[in-house]
Amino acid sequence: MGTTMTQHPESKDSQAEKKPGIIRVEGMHKWYGDFHVLKDLNLAVDQGERIVICGPSGSGKSTFIRCINRLEEHQQGRIIVDDVELTDDVRHIDSVRREVGMVFQHFNLFPHLTVLENCCLSPIWVRKVPRREAEAAAMEYLERVKIPDQATKYPGQLSGGQQQRVAIARALCMKPKIMLFDEPTSALDPEMIKEVLDVMVELAGSGMTMICVTHEMGFAKTVADRVIFMDGGEIVEEAPPSEFFSNPREARTQKFLQQIL
Amino acid sequence: MSESTIKPPKKYTGPVKWMRTHLFSTWYNTLLTLVVGYVLITNVGPLLNWLLFDATFQGAGPEDCVGEGACWLFINQRLNFFIYGFYPDELQWRVDVMFALLAVAFVPQFIERFPGRKWLGIFGMTGLPLIGYILIPGGILGLEAVESSKWGGLMLTLILAYIGILASLPIGVLLALGRRSDMPIIQGLCVVFIEVWRAVPLITVLFMASVMLPLFLPEGMSFEKLVRALIGITLWQSAYMAEVIRGGLQAIPRGQYEAAGALGLGYWRKMGLVILPQALKLVIPGIVNTFIALFKDTTLVLIIGLFDILGTVQSTIADPAWQNVAIEGYVFVAFCFWVFCFGISRYSQNLERKLDTSHKT
Numbered sequence: 001m002g003t004t005m006t007q008h009p010e011s012k013d014s015q016a017e018k019k020p021g022i023i024r025v026e027g028m029h030k031w032y033g034d035f036h037v038l039k040d041l042n043l044a045v046d047q048g049e050r051i052v053i054c055g056p057s058g059s060g061k062s063t064f065i066r067c068i069n070r071l072e073e074h075q076q077g078r079i080i081v082d083d084v085e086l087t088d089d090v091r092h093i094d095s096v097r098r099e100v101g102m103v104f105q106h107f108n109l110f111p112h113l114t115v116l117e118n119c120c121l122s123p124i125w126v127r128k129v130p131r132r133e134a135e136a137a138a139m140e141y142l143e144r145v146k147i148p149d150q151a152t153k154y155p156g157q158l159s160g161g162q163q164q165r166v167a168i169a170r171a172l173c174m175k176p177k178i179m180l181f182d183e184p185t186s187a188l189d190p191e192m193i194k195e196v197l198d199v200m201v202e203l204a205g206s207g208m209t210m211i212c213v214t215h216e217m218g219f220a221k222t223v224a225d226r227v228i229f230m231d232g233g234e235i236v237e238e239a240p241p242s243e244f245f246s247n248p249r250e251a252r253t254q255k256f257l258q259q260i261l
Numbered sequence: 262m263s264e265s266t267i268k269p270p271k272k273y274t275g276p277v278k279w280m281r282t283h284l285f286s287t288w289y290n291t292l293l294t295l296v297v298g299y300v301l302i303t304n305v306g307p308l309l310n311w312l313l314f315d316a317t318f319q320g321a322g323p324e325d326c327v328g329e330g331a332c333w334l335f336i337n338q339r340l341n342f343f344i345y346g347f348y349p350d351e352l353q354w355r356v357d358v359m360f361a362l363l364a365v366a367f368v369p370q371f372i373e374r375f376p377g378r379k380w381l382g383i384f385g386m387t388g389l390p391l392i393g394y395i396l397i398p399g400g401i402l403g404l405e406a407v408e409s410s411k412w413g414g415l416m417l418t419l420i421l422a423y424i425g426i427l428a429s430l431p432i433g434v435l436l437a438l439g440r441r442s443d444m445p446i447i448q449g450l451c452v453v454f455i456e457v458w459r460a461v462p463l464i465t466v467l468f469m470a471s472v473m474l475p476l477f478l479p480e481g482m483s484f485e486k487l488v489r490a491l492i493g494i495t496l497w498q499s500a501y502m503a504e505v506i507r508g509g510l511q512a513i514p515r516g517q518y519e520a521a522g523a524l525g526l527g528y529w530r531k532m533g534l535v536i537l538p539q540a541l542k543l544v545i546p547g548i549v550n551t552f553i554a555l556f557k558d559t560t561l562v563l564i565i566g567l568f569d570i571l572g573t574v575q576s577t578i579a580d581p582a583w584q585n586v587a588i589e590g591y592v593f594v595a596f597c598f599w600v601f602c603f604g605i606s607r608y609s610q611n612l613e614r615k616l617d618t619s620h621k622t
Binding site: 069071090094097098100101102104106108109110111112121122125126154156170171174 | 514516517519520521522523524525526527530534535538539542616618619
């Protein structure tokens with residue numbers, strides 16, 4: 001189904017090349033005050049790869065992906081996204097953020113704007129797309145997440161699942177090369193989790209580079225190329241899902257999997 | 262969804278039932294109703310008599326005010342002075358034009374669905390002050406110049422309040438943003454500015470502006486007293502405004518900042534498109550409160566020798582030709598202030614309703 005998806009030309013080209021190492025994290029450390037939250041993380045993600053990060057709460061997985069678009073600062077090591085290194089330079093940060101979409105646990109839609117305006121805001125003001133074009137594109141993405149009929153409503157009028165799908169559409173409207181998901185289904189009522197996961201599975205099928213922090217192991221099994229297990233601020237284990245779930249190497253991974261499966 | 266045939270129970274059950282439940286439900290409620298009723302009956306009549314039925318509205322001069330009621334003739338005869346101050350009679354059309362434009366810009370704001378009212382509002386905030394800046398003082402485009410010392414009355418009150426309100430809001434926004442800035446120098450400057458101005462009484466600011474400021478300015482450079490007062494009022498007001506707006510900024514969840522940042526919006530767009538629209542909406546009641554307070558505080562310019570509406574009325578009351586008209590004068594001033602402040606208040610409630618997108622039930 002992925003090949004029929006609406007894809008902007010650049011990503012088609014680059015997809016053909018399958019650019020290796022679109023995200024490179026090298027020896028990255030982070031502290032909150034004296035507390036060492038992230039310890040010597042190393043990760044290379046190729047274009048089109050789908051990574052799932054899991055681990056117990058407080059293991060630093062959210063902090064990790066928030067470092068990738070600099071919502072959090074790292075203090076040591078390097079993070080290079082699409083050939084741009086994240087430093088204090090605001091221009092670098094902005095250019096990385098333009099290429100990296102993010103979906104939050106609590107949706108974080110803008111409550112004073114309609115669904116359509118939420119989706120068009122950044123394309124119009126950052127990408128300088130003409131309004132009409134931006135709206136047409138936004139409607140396409142809203143159709144893709146199956147809520148074009150809600151376009152004129154405000155976020156406050158939608159259910160949690162609908163809001164999260166709008167949030168995904170809003171991120172996609174920027175035509176990002178990479179999508180980060182920070183526990184996208186954790187704040188949802190159980191009956192709404194599936195509608196959001198369906199959208200994410202479909203997105204994974206379209207060849208999007210994705211890093212997803214989630215507790216949905218079913219999702220990890222179906223779509224992930226690699227599963228990363230974090231604990232205590234470290235990457236404990238990294239393996240393809242088949243291996244990760246059936247034959248985990250580390251004791252901590254085994255314990256974690258026993259608890260959640 | 263199937264249509265239910267059960268309707269909610271009816272609440273309204275007629276005036277007698279209403280009175281029984283609301284006015285005479287218990288013995289002390291009944292007692293209170295009777296006492297309040299008695300006070301109303303014995304006072305409203307005489308008050309109306311004084312205000313309207315026994316009042317003198319027309320006549321030739323003070324000698325016609327002989328009735329028991331209020332002497333509105335006094336207001337009637339000196340109205341020109343109360344509205345225009347010492348502005349020359351033959352040039353008062355310029356002020357009238359401004360009053361008319363003010364009405365054109367803002368009266369439609371109260372009428373839902375008035376075509377183009379948004380543009381009229383924008384005109385009121387941009388074009389209107391510019392036209393006023395040319396028209397009221399004159400001196401260019403062949404308009405005869407009128408010194409600011411001749412301005413007075415309601416017109417001066419409106420000029421002070423309007424410019425104070427208009428200028429203090431954007432300055433306040435910048436100060437509030439600066440106070441929450443990550444940059445220590447900007448933050449420090451804003452904190453010092455806000456804390457200094459907010460801790461000084463407006464009277465002191467006005468005295469300083471009119472008496473001390475000229476001492477610090479280089480030789481040959483001087484502003485008119487009115488401009489100095491305006492600068493003082495605006496800066497003083499913007500410190501208050503900044504703190505009101507900061508309250509709104511702090512109420513916006515961190516997720517909104519993060520979502521805006523993650524979408525690639527830079528600082529000014531993030532603030533202008535996402536944070537401020539929400540923050541300002543939250544603090545509309547606080548902002549309007551500050552506006553109304555400013556509107557009334559403009560009367561303090563009296564102490565530096567500017568004659569606003571209260572000043573003109575007060576000086577006229579002292580006129581020996583008119584006896585015992587102080588009450589009428591002050592009632593008139595109070596009424597004028599009430600009309601404008603109530604208008605501001607109603608408008609803000611309108612605005613709040615219109616901007617409410619929370620859909621809380």
